[in-house]
Structure formats: structure tokens, C-alpha cells
Amino acid sequence: MSSEITAKEKPGEHPVLWVARPMATAARQFAKSLFRPSTIVYPYERLEDPEFRDRLEVASGKPFGVGHVWDNYRGVHALNIATCISCNLCAFSCPDVCIEMVSVPGGDPKHPKKCPQIDYGKCSYCGFCSDACPEGCLTMTTRYELSTPKRSEMVYSPEKLHEIFRSKLPMNPIRLARPENEDAILLDPPLCIGCNACSRDCPTQCITMLDIPKPEAKPGEKLPRRIWKEPVVNDSDCVRCGTCISVCPKECLFWGTRK
Amino acid sequence: MSEMWINMGPQHPMTHGLWNLRVRIDGETVLDVDPEMGYLHRGIEKISEDRHYNEVITLMDRTCYVAGLAWEHLYIIAAEKALRIQPPERADYLRMMCEEFQRIGSHLMWYAAFVQDIGLMSPFLYGMRDRDLVLDLFQSYTGARMTYEYMRVGGVRNDLPPGFTDQARKVLDWLIPRFKEYDQLCLGSDIFHKRCDHLGVLSASDCIRHGVTGPMLRSAGVKRDLRKNRPYSLYKDVDFDVAVADGADVTARYLVRMEEMRQSVRILRQVVDWLDAHPGPVMAETVPRWMGAPYAPVGREGYLLKRQYPKGVGFSSIEEPHGEAQAYVVNEGGEHPYRVKFRSPVFANLSAARTYLVGYHVADIPPIMGSVDVCVGECDR
């Protein structure tokens, strides 16, 4: 590596005629911006419009970017209700607690379908929810204008988010890179009572209750009162939402690495 | 006029943030100053104890709102040490790119605010205009212009979009002549030298005594840059020089920051070339599932999940645009860090205010404080 340099050793500019140099620089900038100032007259010109961006780049000589600058923007969410599996992961991963799962029509009456409703008064657009979404149905779009005079209008219902989805705005194509060896749902067999709660509430229905042999009771020993079934998790279908863990009455499910 | 105290802040054009500088003046001469910080204290360290490791990143962007990615980097290094996770090499390069772009962005923001303090109007907008291009780049790969939330424990959120490196090179090519323009507007002006030479002198020994770091320390002639002295990330693989100036005055700080931006451009050219040549994963393979963005809910009753995590502590110190920032993360095996502690360089730099302000004029306070590069967000945390 080269030696450290001293900034004072090569100062860029020296004053010429007191203030002639800065005034010349300002005049040069004036001449440049007479043709095209850098201002983007916002409501009429939009940087997300690629054609405008290209024209601007040519006109101003500034690298405003071509094409890709805007598409990854994290703006208002879009929700595809049809593919939502009500796994709650978006609501769980929200640091601002601005996502509430509300019922939407559809689903069987016993397990109503719940989709995220987002309060944009609280949302910080961190994108954790869309990263978390296992089905890719909650994404972020390039839409960013949502000023409204009413606070209640900042709360976007699932239907409204679905409208945004249907408007075919550019969606944020970036997905979180997922690790290979994800933790899986493990079972602590002695604690399980076979109650079926996990299998019933699993949004992806990847938990199957399998019969296990009822052990022979030794003399003097009392068998636990339980249903002789045990959950088996299909790891490839599992989205790791943890619903089973939270509904388990006996706390017998936990995260772990499958051997 | 007899002596009097005046409050410069918390709402005052000089402060650039929410802090108060109490100044005792006699006419136009400063006799004593008393910096008061804490107006922007949001308890970020305490909130972090209640957040998942990845969620702390959202707080880091708000800790320093002009150098969010640098603070993300700082926290991530400490958290990864605490959790014993090794990021892939490409993720490290991406983080270095983030930090260097952030350094340029932060220094441009400093430049804009500083020239406004000495009364220059148009360079303020030039600085903001050119910073905007850096923000455009951030937007193109992190998705946001200010609160990036880009880094994750074990890597970064996503890889670069196609065509990014060409765009980055274009921006770097655009920036270099702009730095020359800035120099013409400031160093080329006699009035600038009249205002800033031999002003706010803080000697090297005073810097070290008060814990002043960063460009202020380097402007006093001390060659200390953590990227060189204690290379973190992969800074030992890139070629750059430490910007040092002598004089320890406002002009020297200006020179150091300008040179740092040029060096950042130099680093970025190497990093961007490397990124072009070496595609690869950006997320570590050994990250447990609960380290990803979705994490397991804590259950209806709020009990923690029965999961034994590896314990550990992590310490990191990086050369943030304002100085040397440090982070300490204690992992006691839960989902959340047990304790997070940050060391803000701005806090130390501001605390030494009495040393470099007393004896100058009232009109000298804005340039001197401007040359300190105050970011109250990280100072108060």
C-alpha cells in the first residue's frame, strides 16, 4: 500500500483575486442550469417514469440511472388475497406492530381466513413483512403517495391492498436470501397429548397426526390420559410460521435442527 | 455590553439537530460554552434489548440518520461476533460498499450543512444534489433512500440488481469533478480562508485527551483510521490512503473530509470491480432459521420459546463518517440481545466543545460546530 498522504500537501485550489474563483464556478453552474436545472418538478415529472429519467439523464448530463433505480423501492404493500395462507408471519415480523390480521370472506367457517391489514400511520416500510411472507403474496410496490386528511384512511384493509395488487404496479422483486439449513419444528414426545391443535391450526396443513402404538401399561403404572397420536411435520411444506408452537397447550413443540 | 449567557439551541439554525449550546459571551467574544445533549434521546440501547437481532437494524438506521448503513454495519459486526456467524465474502464486500457510499453521502451532507453555516448558499444545494445520486444508488439496491434496513445477521438482504455496478461507476465518475467544484467554491475563496483558517483549533493532545476521533483527530495530524489501524470487514484487501492534515483547524477538517471522499471513491472503484468479478451468495449458510426475517412468535402467554441458543459477546469498532463508533452486544441465549451498548463519536466530539470554542467570536461558532459534523441522533441515541 502506498504511504499516507497529507491533505494539506496538495490543497486543491488557491484564492485568485480574492473571490474570482468561486464566482466563476457559480457562473459556470448558472450557465449549465439555464439549460436544465436538476430540479424535478415533482407532480408533473416523476423519477419513477423511466422515459423521463432517460430524457433527464441526457438533458442534464447527470447519472440519474436507467431502468433499475426505481423498481426495488419499498412503498405501499400489495396483497394477493387469493394466495395468502393466513400464516401470521407478516404480523409477527412487523417491528412497528402495524399489521393486524383481519377476517376476509372465504375459508371455512371454523378457521376463518385472516389477511393482513396495515396501518400506514405506523408502518416504517422496513420490508420485514414481505421478506417473511412464505407465499410471496405480500410484496411492496413503488407507490409512495398516500397522504390523506383522515387518520382512519391510513389503515389499509386487505381488500384495499388487494386493489393495489391488481393495479399491477411494479413490485419489489427482491426477496430475502433464505438460509439453507432452516430450523425445523421438533417435538418433545413425552409431553404431547395428541390434541390435534397444531395440525388443525397449521396454515399450510403440513402437520399430519399419525397414530402411535399405545404402550403396554406396566403393573402399577398409570398411562397418561391422551390421544395416541403424534404430529409429524412435512418440512418441505412448512413455512416456519410457528403457529403450531404458539397454539400447543403443552409447550411440547420447539425449534431445533433436525438430525 | 456586559457578559451574558445565550442559548444556541435547542431550536437554532446553528445546531443541526436537537441540542443546546449555552454560550457565555462578552460582546462578540465567547467566554465559556456548555454543551447540553440529550434532547434526542430515544433509548435505542434499551429498545434493542426488546428486539429481535434483526429488528435492531431498523433502529440503527434511525440512530444516525445520515449514516444509517455505517451504523448497521457497526451493529452487524458486533451481533455476528456475539452469535458466532460468519458472513460470506460477497456480503462483506457489499457492506464495505454500503459504508463507503454512506461515507460519501454523510460527508456531502456535512459539506452542505457546513457551507450553509458560513453563509454560502449555493454549495448547500450542490452538496444535496450530489448526495441525491448516492441516495438513488441506495434506493436501487436497498429499496429506500434513508432507512435502508439492508444488512442482516449473516449477510445482507439481497444482491445487487442488474446493471447496478455500471450505474455506480457513472456516479463515481460524476462525483470526482464535483469535489473539484466544491474546492473552488470554498478553498478558492479568500473569504473562506479568512473565516476558517486557524479557527477552532483542537490540538492532537487535546483530541486524544477528550476522546475526539474521526476527521477531527486526523485534521490534527494523527494518522488514525480504524480501517487501516485495525482493519475490520475486508478493508485490508483494498488499497487506500488515510487522509491527514495538519493545522487542526476548520480548514484542515474540510481538507480531511474532502480527501476522505476521494479515497472513498478510490475504495469504491475497487469494491465495485470485485463485486462484478465475484458473484456468490450474500447470506451465510449457517444462519439458523430464527435469524431470518420471520422469527417465531413468542406464544400467546408471552413465554420465550424453548430453544437453547449459543451464548457470547460481540464487540466491534468501525470508522464511521463522524469518527470511531463502537458497539457491544451481549448474547445471553435469548431471542433478543441481552444488552446493546454503543459508543458515539459525536458525543465525544461535542463534549470537547469548551476546548475548541472558547476565545473565538460568536460568529465563529457556526463554522466550528459545522466542522465537527454533528449528528445528534447518534450522539443521544
Next chain:
Amino acid sequence: MSNVTLYSVSYLLSDAVLRAIGSVLPRPLSTWITNADLITGIAVLVFGALLLAASMLNTIVLIWWERKLLGRFMDRRGAMHVGYAGLLQNFADGFKLFRKTTVQPREADPLGFYTGPTAYMVTSMILFGILPISSGWNSGFLPLSLLLALAVFSFAPLFIFVSAWSSNNKYSLMGGMRSAAQMIAYEVPLLLAVVAVVIVAGSFDLTTIVYEQQNYWFWGPLAVALIVFFAGMLAEMERIPFDLPEAEAELVEGWNTEYGGMLFAFFMLADYLRALVGSILVVLLFLGGWTLPTWVPAALTSFPLAGIVWFMVKTYIVFGVFVWIRASLPRVRTDQLLRVGWNRMIPLSLLSVFLAALLVTVKCLPVFGCVPSLGV
């Protein structure tokens, strides 16, 4: 062209209006209403109103001009939305300020607090009654109009100081002190530079000074005086780099920190009125007023009101130079400002007086008339 004057226009207006009213009124009333004294009296009022309207309109357009110019210097557009290219933006701003409540700090002295801005505004507007805009477009023949203009111009520090002191704010007080020190320091070189002009022109009357520049504009022979006058005007107008009294970075808004609403608008308007007057004085004293060099085609100088048009063009260009300076220079410090004022500007202005006297004594002034680039 020369027979159309501001007074004749207002007299015609007043005459036409009163005769129109008289024609519909019955006999005794109509003779009374169209008598010569009343017509003259109303004409004077119309004269004043026209002057006021013209000065205010010009000031507001000047603010627009500064905003647009400054915008281009800063690589942006300036006001864009209200009216064509933001021309009406300042009217909207003014209307908004007009509607705002005037807040008076509890401990402020009401007398000074209210009279300060008002007097500042009024004295600045008086200046427009003095300055000639074109031949005949002035308020009459004043043999000492230049002296009067500068005297009225230098009232300002007093009122600034009064309003600063009475707002009972430390920043205001410091701003007022700085303002007073600065204006007094720069008054001297400014007047000495004017003395150089007066020596060459031989008159204190602005109209005469302009006519003296028929052969050569004074900026050639009196370049030193122009530099001193320009710098002095910058200081008097409190513009960057000499805007210490309202140095935003350290003094919030300087002496008008506590003012809001219409009182602030008074300060703002008066500041720009003074900027306009400063530019006009530069044009009158050094750039030949409303005259143009003879090599300019006659078509450009013979249309009606050509004098006023060219005068305004020159004024706005001079103001553009002020804006250019504002866009590219930082502000200096108080002690540096005073040091420059006393140590540099006064010797320079004395030198300019000496040079002017020398030029007049050795009678080499006509030399400048031979060089076409220096004026006519």
C-alpha cells in the same frame, strides 16, 4: 417622449376622471369639481399612488427575479407554481403574511416594536420619491437629490436598532448592534465614493449626473469608486457577504428575529426596496442612468418609454450581480467586515476621490469618450 412625465400622466388621469365625474353632475357641482386646484390636488395624490404602486410592484418583481436567479445559480428552478413561472408567488406570500397575526413578545417595548419596522418601511419608500427613473419621470427638480437620497438611505440603522432593542431578545440586540456598527462603518466610504462622482459630474442632482454621462459612463473613469460604492451598497443592503446583522447561522434572524406577520413583511419589503434603490443608485451614478450608447440602433431607444425600460433593464442586471455575489460567497465576520471597511474601503474611496479630482484637473476625461466600449 420627454414631454411625458410622471406628473403629466397623473395630471391627465386626474383631469380625465374629474371631468368624467363633472359631466354627469348638475351645474354648480360640476364646475366646482373640475376646477384647476382640485385637479392639481388629486393629481398629486395620483402621483403618489402611482409612485407607491410602481415601487411596490418593482420590489415584488425584484424578489421574484432574485428567487429565479438564485435558483439557477443553485441548479434549481426557484418559484414555479403560482402564476407563470412563479410570478405571483410573492403576492401569495405577501397575502399570507398580511393575514397572519402579529405576535408581540410580552417583554417587548410596544412603541419601538411597532414604530421600528414602520419607520424603516416608510423611509425606504421615501427614496422612491427622490430618484429619477427617466427624463421627466421624477418628482421635480431637486438640486441636492443625491444628498437627500443618501441621507434618507442612512436612516435605516437607527430604526433597525430601535426595533432590535425593543424586541427584548439577545439575538435581536446583537443583530442591531452589528447592523449599526456595519452601516456606520460603510457609510463613510460610500459617501466618499459618491463625492468622486460629484466631482466629475459637478452636481448633486441625479438628473444632471445622468446627463453628464452622455459622453461616457462613469464606471470607466471612476472604476475604483464603483468598487467601493458597490461594496458599500452590499453592506448597506445587508446582503451576503455582508449580511452579518441577520447572519442566519448564529443569530437566527438577527434584528428581526421576533417579528412575524406583516411587521416582518415590512422588514422584508423594505430590505428589497433598499436593494432596489441601491441598484438604481449604481445605475444612476455609474452606468449612465436611462441613456444608452450612441452605437445602439435608434430603433432600440426611440420607442415610447424607452428610457424607463432600459433603466429597469440595467437596474435588474445590476441587482443580478448582487445575486451572483450572494450565490457564490460566504459571509465575513464582524471584525473582518469592520476591518475591511475602515482599513481598505476608506483608503480606496479617498484614492477614488483623488483620482476623480486628478481627472477633472488635468481634463483627461474626454479620453474616455473616445473609447466606444466604455460607453457612448
